[in-house]
Amino acid sequence: xxxxxxxxxxxxxxxxxxxxxxxxxxxxxxxxxxxxxxxxxxxxxxxxxxxxxxxxxxxxxxxxxxxxxxxxxxxxxxxxxxxxxxxxxxxxxxxxxxxxxxxxxxxxxxxxxxxxxxxxxxxxxxxxxxxxxxxxxxxxxxxxxxxxxxxxxxxxxxxxxxxxxxxxxxxxxxxxxxxxxxxxxxxxxxxxxxxxxxxxxxxxxxxxxxxxxxxxxxxxxxxxxxxxxxxxxxxxxxxxxxxxxxxxxxxxxxxxxxxxxxxxxxxxxxxxxxxxxxxxxxxxxxxxxxxxxxxxxxxxxxxxxxxxxxxxxxxxxxxxxxxxxxxxxxxxxxxxxxxxxxxxxxxxxxxxxxxxxxxxxxxxxxxxxxxxxxxxxxxxxxxxxxxxxxxxxxxxxxxxxxxxxxxxxxxxxxxxxxxxxxxxxxxxxxxxxxxxxxxxxxxxxxxxxxxxxxxxxxxxxxxxxxxxxxxxxxxxxxxxxxxxxxxxxxxxxxxxxxxxxxxxxxxxxxxxxxxxxxxxxxxxxxxxxxxxxxxxxxxxxxxxxxxxxxxxxxxxxxxxxxxxxxxxxxxxxxxxxxxxxxxxxxxxxxxxxxxxxxxxxxxxxxxxxxxxxxxxxxxxxxxxxxxxxxxxxxxxxxxxxxxxxxxxxxxxxxxxxxxxxxxxxxxxxxxxxxxxxxxxxxxxxxxxxxxxxxxxxxxxxxxxxxxxxxxxxxxxxxxxxxxxxxxxxxxxxxxxxxxxxxxxxxxxxxxxxxxxxxxxxxxxxxxxxxxxxxxxxxxxxxxxxxxxxxxxxxxxxxxxxxxxxxxxxxxxxxxxxxxxxxxxxxxxxxxxxxxxxxxxxxxxxxxxxxxxxxxxxxxxxxxxxxxxxxxxxxxxxxxxxxxxxxxxxxxxxxxxxxxxxxxxxxxxxxxxxxxxxxxxxxxxxxx
Numbered sequence: 063x064x065x066x067x068x069x070x071x072x073x074x075x076x077x078x079x080x081x082x083x084x085x086x087x088x089x090x091x092x093x094x095x096x097x098x099x100x101x102x103x104x105x106x107x108x109x110x111x112x113x114x115x116x117x118x119x120x121x122x123x124x125x126x127x128x129x130x131x132x133x134x135x136x137x138x139x140x141x142x143x144x145x146x147x148x149x150x151x152x153x154x155x156x157x158x159x160x161x162x163x164x165x166x167x168x169x170x171x172x173x174x175x176x177x178x179x180x181x182x183x184x185x186x187x188x189x190x191x192x193x194x195x196x197x198x199x200x201x202x203x204x205x206x207x208x209x210x211x212x213x214x215x216x217x218x219x220x221x222x223x224x225x226x227x228x229x230x231x232x233x234x235x236x237x238x239x240x241x242x243x244x245x246x247x248x249x250x251x252x253x254x255x256x257x258x259x260x261x262x263x264x265x266x267x268x269x270x271x272x273x274x275x276x277x278x279x280x281x282x283x284x285x286x287x288x289x290x291x292x293x294x295x296x297x298x299x300x301x302x303x304x305x306x307x308x309x310x311x312x313x314x315x316x317x318x319x320x321x322x323x324x325x326x327x328x329x330x331x332x333x334x335x336x337x338x339x340x341x342x343x344x345x346x347x348x349x350x351x352x353x354x355x356x357x358x359x360x361x362x363x364x365x366x367x368x369x370x371x372x373x374x375x376x377x378x379x380x381x382x383x384x385x386x387x388x389x390x391x392x393x394x395x396x397x398x399x400x401x402x403x404x405x406x407x408x409x410x411x412x413x414x415x416x417x418x419x420x421x422x423x424x425x426x427x428x429x430x431x432x433x434x435x436x437x438x439x440x441x442x443x444x445x446x447x448x449x450x451x452x453x454x455x456x457x458x459x460x461x462x463x464x465x466x467x468x469x470x471x472x473x474x475x476x477x478x479x480x481x482x483x484x485x486x487x488x489x490x491x492x493x494x495x496x497x498x499x500x501x502x503x504x505x506x507x508x509x510x511x512x513x514x515x516x517x518x519x520x521x522x523x524x525x526x527x528x529x530x531x532x533x534x535x536x537x538x539x540x541x542x543x544x545x546x547x548x549x550x551x552x553x554x555x556x557x558x559x560x561x562x563x564x565x566x567x568x569x570x571x572x573x574x575x576x577x578x579x580x581x582x583x584x585x586x587x588x589x590x591x592x593x594x595x596x597x598x599x600x601x602x603x604x605x606x607x608x609x610x611x612x613x614x615x616x617x618x619x620x621x622x623x624x625x626x627x628x629x630x631x632x633x634x635x636x637x638x639x640x641x642x643x644x645x646x647x648x649x650x651x652x653x654x655x656x657x658x659x660x661x662x663x664x665x666x667x668x669x670x671x672x673x674x675x676x677x678x679x680x681x682x683x684x685x686x687x688x689x690x691x692x693x694x695x696x697x698x699x700x701x702x703x704x705x706x707x708x709x710x711x712x713x714x715x716x717x718x719x720x721x722x723x724x725x726x727x728x729x730x731x732x733x734x735x736x737x738x739x740x741x742x743x744x745x746x747x748x749x750x751x752x753x754x755x756x757x758x759x760x761x762x763x764x765x766x767x768x769x770x771x772x773x774x775x776x777x778x779x780x781x782x783x784x785x786x787x788x789x790x791x792x793x794x795x796x797x798x799x800x801x802x803x804x805x806x807x808x809x810x811x812x813x814x815x816x817x818x819x820x821x822x823x824x825x826x827x828x829x830x831x832x833x834x835x836x837x838x839x840x841x842x843x844x845x846x847x848x849x850x851x852x853x854x855x856x857x858x859x860x861x862x863x864x865x866x867x868x869x870x871x872x873x874x875x876x877x878x879x880x881x882x883x884x885x886x887x888x889x890x891x892x893x894x895x896x897x898x899x900x901x902x903x904x905x906x907x908x909x910x911x912x913x914x915x916x917x918x919x920x921x922x923x924x925x926x927x928x929x930x931x932x933x934x935x936x937x938x939x940x941x942x943x944x945x946x947x948x949x950x951x952x953x954x955x956x957x958x959x960x961x962x963x964x965x966x967x968x969x970x971x972x973x974x975x976x977x978x979x980x981x982x983x984x985x986x987x988x989x
Contacts (some may be wrong), residue, residue: 538572
């Protein structure tokens with residue numbers, strides 16, 4: 063038979079639609095598959111040899127299902143000792159290879175089913191070899207302390223499947239990449255070295271059993287070079303040593319390799335613990351755009367090493383490593399996963415197709431790009447399989463002869479080789495087009511012309527900490543022209559440049575942030591917007607640049623989720639972290655992202671000052687309520703469970719009124735009920751009063767401590783009974799008695815805004831009942847008005863307004879208005895906490911006229927907008943000239959004024975009107 067005639071009898075056309083049918087039985091395809099076998103014999107000497115060796119087995123397999131045939135092949139070697147195991151595994155490999163080839167060529171299995179079957183064979187072979195050889199070591203007494211029962215878990219030895227093995231993507235003639243580790247914690251410290259020596263012997267023998275070529279063939283070529291520092295370390299090391307290596311020396315390519323890592327054989331539970339411990343190394347908490355450059359450099363090094371640059375012809379082209387090949391799609395997927403997988407666990411998919419789908423689902427790539435790359439990836443992999451089926455060779459090189467292309471085309475079910483070549487070239491070119499622009503850094507634009515004074519500012523940037531490394535300078539040079547161009551379009555370019563200079567000066571490092579700018583130019587617009595409008599927010603951003611991760615996380619501009627969702631999200635995040643201090647740092651990172659989000663939304667007009675004030679308050683409450691449980695658990699670990707009914711954290715002042723600004727601290731008090739219990743029960747028991755006092759101090763520390771992620775909130779506890787002189791936590795009965803019998807009027811005023819924000823819900827209900835009881839009891843007090851008038855006079859005497867634009871301190875300003883609102887609320891015994899509701903309560907009770915209430919409501923909205931806007935723009939008293947044009951424009955928009963003269967006039971009129979109303983109700987005391 064001629065070569066051409068043999069080719070015409072090569073496989074039946076590949077039909078992906080078969081995969082959509084119910085699982086086809088081989089019996090139904092037997093005639094076609096027999097023709098397939100005969101035709102393939104002419105194309106693949108390797109498959110022809112397998113058919114001869116396994117003729118009886120494949121004949122029986124054709125009468126059943128491919129799944130049954132696979133299970134039968136994988137059963138070979140089960141329970142065997144190490145002496146006979148190698149031969150059985152080689153026979154299993156021959157049968158699975160033949161079965162996979164027929165199911166693939168005949169269209170019975172899709173790509174993932176083919177690679178899955180090969181991966182299952184790998185897992186079974188490694189597992190049986192490993193356990194059999196560990197059993198030998200145990201029987202010879204070479205593994206210290208191990209008993210026969212330890213064979214099932216290989217005595218603590220585990221193989222971490224890497225690469226395509228880990229992702230269940232093994233190709234037809236693939237190596238298997240393994241990292242072999244042992245759990246040293248299973249052994250006494252004095253025995254660890256002996257155990258290590260034993261496991262090294264096991265891994266060497268296992269590798270020989272699987273890899274050595276015998277007359278029966280081989281099982282899998284086994285590659286152990288992905289282990290830590292492979293040039294100097296033995297083939298098996300301890301998990302502790304591996305962790306130390308990755309923590310100190312791990313590189314980006316190793317992080318990418320661990321995306322696909324899977325504990326596959328041996329002590330799988332120990333392997334999964336190891337992979338979990340490696341999570342911070344693989345998945346960085348910040349968006350890691352610097353990984354793009356690392357991946358690009360790695361691609362270039364591979365091409366340099368393999369000599370793959372610029373190969374235009376198909377003949378001999380490397381389908382895996384060359385331009386537009388399989389590795390390009392894998393790098394594209396893995397690099398995107400590395401960028402964002404630290405923040406989003408849903409992106410941590412081992413397989414390439416799953417990774418592309420997750421990236422599209424989360425908006426990191428388009429659905430169209432994901433679908434197209436998936437189709438090209440599957441097509442590339444199918445061609446790869448056929449290249450390897452020809453001679454069981456680990457090759458990715460396309461044929462170099464016309465006859466060779468004819469063979470592969472026919473094995474792909476195509477009768478027209480020219481059409482096959484055109485389709486293949488189009489796929490390679492399209493993959494290169496889709497991936498190259500992602501990896502290759504763009505050319506830097508020309509720097510725009512600057513005035514001399516602006517150029518002097520720019521020249522000073524090279525001395526800043528963020529630009530001290532060569533890599534940071536290299537990336538920044540590519541984004542600098544874009545930054546300067548956009549700064550030049552600001553209302554006042556010189557002013558915007560100076561404020562960006564302040565932002566850049568405060569950055570401790572630049573590689574990650576500059577990479578973020580390069581990959582997401584829209585962030586430059588945001589930075590310019592912030593720097594040219596809100597210096598305080600820009601300074602905050604320079605200290606917490608990681609919050610920019612949230613901007614491109616997908617839902618930065620989504621609607622506010624609400625308190626319940628925020629609390630649940632943070633609670634879940636903290637629950638996943640075992641270490642207490644890491645919980646505190648995680649809470650800080652999380653809160654800063656949300657805090658920045660509120661500020662940006664406010665700055666860009668997506669919400670007004672009232673909504674921003676509520677969101678800042680809900681964020682603070684979510685932090686308090688989510689942190690309370692881990693804080694209490696950490697304290698109880700040392701001193702026992704809380705004695706009695708527990709405690710409740712009360713938000714006072716602006717937090718109680720559910721209205722904070724960008725720079726607010728938190729006014730808190732803690733109330734507990736020991737319920738007759740004298741002391742806690744624990745390793746270090748404490749008397750109940752001391753217990754709750756120290757628990758309160760622990761909470762304050764959790765909120766205020768300066769950690770690696772900074773501080774969460776400043777806390778003020780002076781509103782507790784007896785102020786600074788009183789205990790930091792107050793018993794429930796004592797709290798009631800104090801409020802009823804000893805508290806001053808100002809303390810009753812503070813109670814009008816008290817609100818439970820964390821702790822025991824039952825106790826919170828009791829505290830609220832006491833609050834209402836006290837308000838009712840004190841509402842008729844004859845001296846309330848006089849006490850408040852005296853308090854007002856003292857406040858004004860102690861502190862004058864901070865400048866002409868002060869919105870808070872002074873007659874007719876926010877503090878004055880809130881004082882009146884609290885007074886009428888107390889006099890009306892109304893439970894309202896928010897200022898607007900308190901004013902309405904005063905009007906309903908007849909303490910304010912309808913006209914007064916309307917004027918106060920209008921004045922409050924205006925003053926709050928000015929105060930909240932000012933605190934977002936600057937952490938100092940408002941100075942309009944220092945704010946710059948952008949900041950002034952923001953305040954004018956917020957307050958509804960056309961210009962600064964109009965704002966000044968409205969502020970003066972509002973202050974005068976509010977002061978007149980408050981003065982009528984709170985006349986200054988005589989003298």
